[in-house]
Amino acid sequence: MKNYKYLSKFLEKNGIRPSSQRVLMLKYIEENHNHPTADKIYVDLTKRLPSISKATVYNNLKLFLNSGIIKEVNIDSSEVHYEMKEDNHAHFVCNLCKKVHDLEISNLDINLDPISDYEIDSQDIFLRGVCKECLDSKKN
């Protein structure tokens, strides 16, 4: 978990003026590895920052996205979820509980030869099925 000072410097390094709202917002995303949506981020942040507006949250998310600090996780078509860009893991979406699980897999063995003349910036791995918890509760 990174402290306020570290995250403030981190924003500066990425060309973003580190206002306290931005730092606290980044801290929230850093600490909550449950792929929050913009609405969830807004609701949770108002507990600590009662004056923050929804527009500010959306603007800051856009700013963080554009500078490559965070990334979008598209789990379903209805809502966009966010997480730190450096979190390099695969996602597993459970068809039963709809939860998104982080899997500690950074790469799948994919043959990239057919697209060797493409430049790849990021790789997202999405797996679907039934998670361990749901399988376990089915058995009991």
Ligand SMILES: [Zn+2]
């Ligand atoms: Zn499940």
Ligand SMILES: [Zn+2]
């Ligand atoms: Zn994730």
